[in-house]
Amino acid sequence: MPVDSTLVGRVFPPTRPYTVTREKVGEFATATGAAGAPGTAEKVPATFPIVLAFDAMNAFLAAERIDLFRIVHGEQKFHYERPVRVGDELAVTLTVASLRQIGGNDIIGTSSEIRDASGDLVCTATATLLHRGEAEGANA
Amino acid sequence: MNLTAGHIFEPQEFPVTRASLVQYAGASGDFNQIHWSDRVATSVGLPGVIAHGMLTLGLAARAVAVWTDGAEVVDLGAKFTNPVVVPDDDTGTLVRVAGSVKKVEDGLATLALEVTVDGTKVLGMPKAVVRA
Numbered sequence: 001m002p003v004d005s006t007l008v009g010r011v012f013p014p015t016r017p018y019t020v021t022r023e024k025v026g027e028f029a030t031a032t033g034a035a036g037a038p039g040t041a042e043k044v045p046a047t048f049p050i051v052l053a054f055d056a057m058n059a060f061l062a063a064e065r066i067d068l069f070r071i072v073h074g075e076q077k078f079h080y081e082r083p084v085r086v087g088d089e090l091a092v093t094l095t096v097a098s099l100r101q102i103g104g105n106d107i108i109g110t111s112s113e114i115r116d117a118s119g120d121l122v123c124t125a126t127a128t129l130l131h132r133g134e135a136e137g138a139n140a
Numbered sequence: 141m142n143l144t145a146g147h148i149f150e151p152q153e154f155p156v157t158r159a160s161l162v163q164y165a166g167a168s169g170d171f172n173q174i175h176w177s178d179r180v181a182t183s184v185g186l187p188g189v190i191a192h193g194m195l196t197l198g199l200a201a202r203a204v205a206v207w208t209d210g211a212e213v214v215d216l217g218a219k220f221t222n223p224v225v226v227p228d229d230d231t232g233t234l235v236r237v238a239g240s241v242k243k244v245e246d247g248l249a250t251l252a253l254e255v256t257v258d259g260t261k262v263l264g265m266p267k268a269v270v271r272a
Contacts, residue, residue, distance in 0.1 A: 024167075031167035032198030033154045046201040046213035046268075050194050054170050069173045069180050073193040075264075077217030128219075132184050 003066065003106040003131055007096045012063070014091045015056050017117070020044065022086045024051070044084040050076070053112045053125040056094040060110070066131060074107065074128035081121050089117040097126070104133035141209045143249040143272045147241045152203040156191055156224065157232030164195045178228070186223060193220035196235055196262055200255050203237035204268045207251075211270040214248060219264030224257055233257055244272050 025044050032045055061068055084090070091114070098109035108129040114122050161175050170192055173180035181189050197218050204213065226232050238254040253266040 028167045028198075029202075031160070031164045032195065033152075033202035043205070043210045045198060045205070046216045047194055047198040050170075050198075051168055054168060068171075070184055071172065072174070072184075072186075072223075073220050075217070075219040076194060076197060078213075078215065080212075080214050083212050126217075 002101055002133070003064065003099060003108060005099055007064065007108075008099050010096050012056065012060050012094045012096075014093045014115075015052065015059065017089045017091045018052050018055070020048075020084060020086050020088045020090065025086060044086065046078060046080075048084055049078060049090075049114050049123050049125050052090055052092045052114055053094075053127065056092040056112050057110065057127070057129070060094055060096070070132045070134075072130045072132065074130045075126075076128075077126045079124045079126075081123065084114075084122060088122070090114050090122060092125075106131040106133070141207070141211070143208065143211075143241055143244060143270075145241050145243050149203075149207040149239045149251075151236055151238040152199075152206060154199045154202070154235045154237070155232055156195070156199075156226055156235055157230070158189065158226055158228055160232065161189065161191060161195070161226055164192055164198070168192065168194065170194065187225050189226055189228070191224040191226050191233075191235075196220070196224055196255060197266070199235050200237050200253055200263065200266055201268070203239060204251060204253070204270065207239060208249075208270050211249075211272070213268060213270050215267065215269035218253075218255070218266035220262075221264035222257075222260060222262045224262050235262070239268075247272055 112125040242252040249272040255263040
């Protein structure tokens with residue numbers, strides 16, 4: 001079933017505020033190649049905001065009744081206004097930026113604004129998601 | 141740390157096994173079945189369980205952090221052009237991240253990256269911009 005084309009431009013409600021903890025950052029750093037035990041001085045990895053962006057995406061997929069297992073990540077970009085720091089309280093607002101249909105698949109473009117507790121923009125995460133149609137075979 | 145245009149960094153290699161995928165799933169909250177179930181992965185036309193694209197990009201970001209002593213990242217991104225298939229064995233697969241300084245301008249260094257598995261590029265146009 002193709003994704004509803006009226007979705008373009010829709011802004012989803014902000015996610016519940018997320019507090020960045022040292023433990024979570026350490027866990028994420030270890031899972032993305034940090035050698036040895038995560039130190040307390042560990043900086044927040046540049047891809048960490050995906051934890052929040054993914055949450056926002058899940059909410060969007062659930063609202064649109066799109067199966068996660070039919071989604072393959074096509075592209076991801078992060079643009080930072082300032083680094084994410086331990087202690088930040090962040091919330092994400094996801095916008096569906098574009099939608100195209102190619103060969104029974106949907107190509108969904110999203111833009112997620114990640115803002116801190118004062119409402120200042122910290123990072124913009126843009127993603128392209130490939131939604132595989134149900135009759136679709138291998139093309140990856 | 142050498143952030144002068146043309147500098148080539150020491151490539152970084154990261155082994156990725158099914159255990160790495162489980163670990164990344166837990167750390168990121170991405171429990172998409174295509175990253176742990178061959179049955180589901182093949183049902184949507186994938187060759188088998190594949191690594192999270194964001195794990196591969198995360199490893200590229202780690203390489204950048206190592207090369208630049210944790211310089212502040214301003215931009216990071218890539219296309220996920222080829223799936224990284226992770227076999228269900230003890231060795232998994234090896235992700236290799238190579239990189240160089242493309243240009244330095246206005247206090248920002250643009251790094252060109254090349255992320256490969258067995259010599260095949262898995263990320264399209266991976267790029268990082270860090271504060272020099």
